[in-house]
Amino acid sequence: MGTLIEFIDVCYTYPNGNEALRDVNLKINLGESVAIMGENGAGKTTMAKLMLGLIRPTSGRVLVDGIDTRKTTTAKIARKIGYIFQNPLYQLFSDTVEKEVSLGPKASGMGEKAVSERVDSVLREMGLEHLRGLPPLSLSEGERKRVAIASVLSMDPLALIIDEPTLGQDEIERLRLMQILRGQLNKGKSVIIISHDVDFAYDVAERFIIMKSGRIIGDLTKRDLLEKRETLAEANLVMPQLLEIAEMMKRNGILRNNPVRELRELAEAIISSVRDGLR
Secondary structure: OOEEEEEEEEEEEOOOOOEEEEEEEEEEEOOOEEEEEOOOOOOHHHHHHHHHOOOOOOEEEEEEOOEEHHHOOHHHHHOOEEEEOOOHHHHOOOOOHHHHHHHHHHHOOOOHHHHHHHHHHHHHHHOOHHHOOOOHHHOOHHHHHHHHHHHHHOOOOOEEEEEOOOOOOOHHHHHHHHHHHHHHHHOOOEEEEEOOOHHHHHHHOOEEEEEEOOEEEEEEEHHHOOOOHHHHHHOOOOOOHHHHHHHHHHHOOOOOOOOOOOHHHHHHHHHHHHHHHHO
C-alpha cells in the first residue's frame, strides 16, 4: 500500500488568528481505514479541508497521491479524494437522484454511455435504484446521506472522507452505512471518518488519530485503545462500549484475555466461555 495522503510539519492559522493545527505529521495509506477523533475545535475539520485542498497550509506541506496541494487544483484533488458533509443538504443540487449522481462523471468528461453505466452501478451499490427519479430533498435523512455518498462514489475516488457519518441516522441506516464503508475498503479504497461516535468508528476503522488543540496526541490501533485509555480521556473521548463490556467480563473471569475487536468476536468468546464452564 502506497501513501495516499501525507502531512509534513503542517500548521494552519485562520485569517482571524485562530491557530487550528500545529506541527502535524501524518501518513494515510491507500486502503487504510482511519478515524480522526477529538472534541470540537481539535482541528479535525481543518485537516479534512487541507486534504481536499479547500485551504492550503500556513506552513508545511500536504501531499495527495504524491502531489503538493499548493501545486494543483481543488477539482483535481476531488477526483482522488471524495468528501461527504455532515449535512447532505449542503451537497445536493439536482432535481432527481439520477441527475445528482451523474453530475460528477459528466463534469469529468465521460461519454453518455459511460456515465449511464456508472450511475446505474452506483445506484445499485447504494440501494437507491428505486429512488432514481425522485428529488433528493424529498427523501429521508438516511436516504439523502446515501445519495450524497453515491454522488461522490460516482467519481470513483481513491479515498472517501465522511464527516460525522452517523449524525441523524437511525440504527438501520447506521448499519447500512457501515456496510457501504466496509465495501469501499474491500475495493482497496481508503476510508477516513471524522466523528465523535467512538462506537461507529471502532466498527469501521483500524487506526485512530486522536487530536486535541490542533495537535495529534495519539496514533492508535484497535489493540492500543485499552492500553492508551488516558489518551482518549485527554481528548474527552470515551472507550468503545464493546471494549468496556469485554474488559468487564474479563475482570470477572467470564472471558479469557484474548482481544475482542468486533461484536461477533465478543459473542463467540462468551459462547466459548460458557461451553468451557459446562465441561
